[in-house]
Amino acid sequence: MSNIPKIVILGAGYGGVLTALRLQKQLNYNEADVTLVNKHDYHYITTHLHMPAAGTDNPENARVSISKLIDEFKIDFVKSTVVQIRPQDKKVILEDGTLSYDYLVIGLGGEPETFGIPGLLEHAMNIRSINSVRLIREHIEYQFARFKREPHRTDYLTFVIGGAGFTGIEFVGELADRIPELCKEFDVDPNLVKIYNVEAGPSALPGFDPELVEYAMNVLTKKGVTFKIGTAIKSCSQDGVVVQKGEDPQEEIRSQTVIWSGGVRGNRLIEEAGFETMRGRVKVDDQLRVPGSDHVYVVGDNSLMFNPEGRPYPPTAQIAMQQGVVCAHNLVASIRNQPLKNFVFSNKGTVASLGKGEAVGIAFGKKYKGRVAAWLKKLIDIRYLFIIGGLPLVFRKGKFL
Amino acid sequence: MSNIPKIVILGAGYGGVLTALRLQKQLNYNEADVTLVNKHDYHYITTHLHMPAAGTDNPENARVSISKLIDEFKIDFVKSTVVQIRPQDKKVILEDGTLSYDYLVIGLGGEPETFGIPGLLEHAMNIRSINSVRLIREHIEYQFARFKREPHRTDYLTFVIGGAGFTGIEFVGELADRIPELCKEFDVDPNLVKIYNVEAGPSALPGFDPELVEYAMNVLTKKGVTFKIGTAIKSCSQDGVVVQKGEDPQEEIRSQTVIWSGGVRGNRLIEEAGFETMRGRVKVDDQLRVPGSDHVYVVGDNSLMFNPEGRPYPPTAQIAMQQGVVCAHNLVASIRNQPLKNFVFSNKGTVASLGKGEAVGIAFGKKYKGRVAAWLKKLIDIRYLFIIGGLPLVFRKGKFL
Known part of the structure; x- marks a missing residue:
């Protein structure tokens, strides 16, 4: 036409x-x-998905209907x-x-990069969409319910997160916050719950400031996360994972819940x-x-x-x-x-949340940790909502802030 | 001593x-x-379990701590x-x-009586305790989450309830009420969800007034329940059930959720x-x-x-x-x-709930249906709370009323 x-x-x-x-x-x-x-007919806020995945926030707060973002008189939308x-x-x-x-x-x-690790594609879940995080949340709750019917199955209460990058770290922070609530809801002894964060690289949050990495690991360890750094997942099955640290003997972690955040391709x-x-x-x-x-x-x-x-x-x-x-x-x-413009990345900084009231980050060239960093994280989230949807979106979705 | x-x-x-x-x-x-x-250190209100099983009420409303019921100066309690x-x-x-x-x-x-039907003991769930109904609720929600990741698996959205006695009927009434909420939460087309209530006997609610049975089945059919009366479950497996009506050919219902309420021993x-x-x-x-x-x-x-x-x-x-x-x-x-007393049963009547605002029942020798019967059901629940725990319990747990 x-x-x-x-x-x-x-x-x-x-x-x-x-x-x-x-x-x-x-x-x-x-x-x-x-x-x-x-x-989908919605956009999702990927940097917020670790919360609904752990069940600490409603998935609705991590998505926005596309019709609320774009002007359909100007842009056609095809679902x-x-x-x-x-x-x-x-x-x-x-x-x-x-x-x-x-x-x-x-x-x-x-897409998730599984580096050819056997079984990971079939048996691990990923934090990457509204559907995938709703699956993780429901899967975790289901394990608590199953455990109460088969109390010898402590593998139902063992959670393995592969990858200690930003997604992995932010997720274990939320999960550690969620566990006490789940234990209360399902009458489960919190001491039976194990969270393992397994990272093949030599450090959590690779490339990040070492002082902040140490702070983050301390916070999360106190919340009950067990780190296995420099430890590779060798295989994954319906029974859990086999991991190996360097040349140490292989170790089996029996778990019904493996979440892979170890790579993107x-x-x-x-x-x-x-x-x-x-x-x-x-x-x-x-x-x-x-x-x-x-x-x-x-x-x-x-x-x-x-x-x-x-x-x-x-x-x-x-x-x-x-x-x-x-x-x-x-x-x-x-x-x-x-004439076209060249793309030049302007690094505004990075903040990783560590659960309620805790975060680590670098912004405007300065290091932040604890409550201040957590506020910074919220500001970044608000700023994003404002950029894409203005104040109405900040008010509508900002309730998680 | x-x-x-x-x-x-x-x-x-x-x-x-x-x-x-x-x-x-x-x-x-x-x-x-x-x-x-x-x-357990709690008593549960079995007649209320169909609600938390379907997810239409919190399991906490179906249990009472035993220490709130008995006077531990007078009676010892051993968990x-x-x-x-x-x-x-x-x-x-x-x-x-x-x-x-x-x-x-x-x-x-x-205990559930499975009449030797193969696979029922291993693959079906039962509505019989707080732990078992939390499992059912979580299992159902999990199926919705799984379906969104494997949209060809409509068996995730097929629910089979074996037995159309009081428990079976009350549960399908709640489940039918819950489905629209779950469909909304998980973005699922409600037309894909199937609820089958399979009863081997010649009628639902066996022994109950035929006029009320007809009313109940009409209400539930309108809510989306498919009844298979005079139809026996021949076997149950991880893929669903095989059923047979009289001498008709056997039929397979593919389902990941089979709930058995067909008998008690x-x-x-x-x-x-x-x-x-x-x-x-x-x-x-x-x-x-x-x-x-x-x-x-x-x-x-x-x-x-x-x-x-x-x-x-x-x-x-x-x-x-x-x-x-x-x-x-x-x-x-x-x-x-x-001298000891003989036990003589005094039938006060029976009311079966059919979900929100609907019930059928006989009380004081009269038939009730619809909203009035639903109120009667609530009165019976309140009366029970009052008997075991007095007014304080009515006020604490009565919020579901």
Whole structure:
């Protein structure tokens, strides 16, 4: 019907939503036709998922209806699952249809990287969507109920979290807070409950300030978390995990609940599209485009960028949001034949929550811990709600704050 | 130390608690030494368990701490599990000790009767204790969470209830009320959820007024329950049940949730004690004693008594409570060498709840249905709380009313 360019955004995560919101603001009437595609009719706040996963907050506080975020007069929304990306045809195949594009933004989010550890894919759960965290929460409660009927099965009360990165650490902090409540609800002796956080690397929160890592581990250990650092998960089964520290003998941890937060890789659809990838991620150019495919942008977990020291940036909400802003700018610039902008990451800092009233973080170049850091974490959450949905969203979803 | 007679009451269900409360009131100081033994430190209100099982009420509203019911200056309470009854030695072996008695009251409650249907014991859950209903509630919620991760598994959303007696009917009424809430919470299409109530007998609520049975089935069918009456469960496995109506071909119902309410038998400890039983129940004499064992009383689900037409009374809370009263009277009379009283059942009526605001019942010789019957059900619940705990208990636990 029209000759205006078609922009298709795949995924309404941090990168996709920020791209959409900025396009909505910057594009003039009839300057482009923008379609946002997402599997669910809601956006979820990934950095908040550790709470509903542990059951310390309602999952509703971690999601926002997309219709509340975007203006559907300006941006079309299609609720569907992407099946295939066909860059040669400039088409995207959905579960129930096909979309053509002139410009494509891939913000589909990553997938768990299990590093080929046997059984992890089949038997471990992941903290990565509303559905997956509701499963974790229900699974945990179910184990308490099962234990009361089979009191010899202490493996029902043993929880193994693989990975002590930000997600793993934030989750064990919440879980440790939740355990006393569950013990009370189900008449279970708290001493029978075990939480293991297993990390193959030499430290929890790898790359983070060592003083803050030590503080975090102390806080969590006092809450009842047992750390197994420098310890690899060798295999996972329906009975639990086998772990090994260095050359020590292997050890079995019998558990009915294994949660894997040990790695993220790119989405398989990207490899399947024929783009060159490293662990499923595309090394995008400075303007966030796929090399050789000027009309395809990648934002968020699927984009691979390196810092000035040549190390890859970890996939975080912060970088995805900043990429969304630059991506939208470059799309508008392309349409208007204006020069594109280079993406430069501006590190605003990082805060990891450790459960109620406790956190560690670095912001504005300063270290924070304890109650102040926990407040900082809340401010970051509020700021995000404000960015995507303004004050109404802060008031609606901010009750967890 | 003393020569006063020792009374041991096994089980703090309806029969045991009423016996204990009446003894506490009627015995003079130092007239007898009364010990109540129970597996848990709480009494539960069995007739209310269908609600926490479905998740429409908190399990806390279906239990009362025993220390709030009995006066521990007058009655000793031992929290333990009975392992063996030795009438020849006048001893009861507990998990962690032994008790001698002069008089024994057995109020241990029944067990599910599975009639030898293969797999039912291993794969079906039962509505019979706080622990078992918490398991059912958590199990059901977990199925919704699992379904969202494996949307082809509609068997996660199929619920089979075996038995359409009072427990089965009251449970499906609550479950049907709960389903819309769960569908909303987990974003599940309510049309995918199936509730089957399978009854081998020729009618739901066997022995109940046919007009009220029809009313009940209409109410529940409208709420989404599918009845399979005159249909036997032939087997149960981890995949669901196989059912058969008369000589029709067998039918498989794939389900991850099978709840069996199709029968109650006596406690195995009673057979093992060497008492003569029928389906585990003792045909007690008119004074509620085991024939040939004048010092052993049986109340509740383990006592078998016949109505004037020669049919056994069904095991209900009502009869157990009345037995408790007569049992206490006869114990006191025995000690005082006074004549014992015969037990005569006085039928106050029966009400079956069908979920929120709906019930059917017969009371004071009249039929009730709908909202009035639902109120009657609440009055019966309040009356029970009042009997065992007075007004304070009505106010504390009555919030579900």
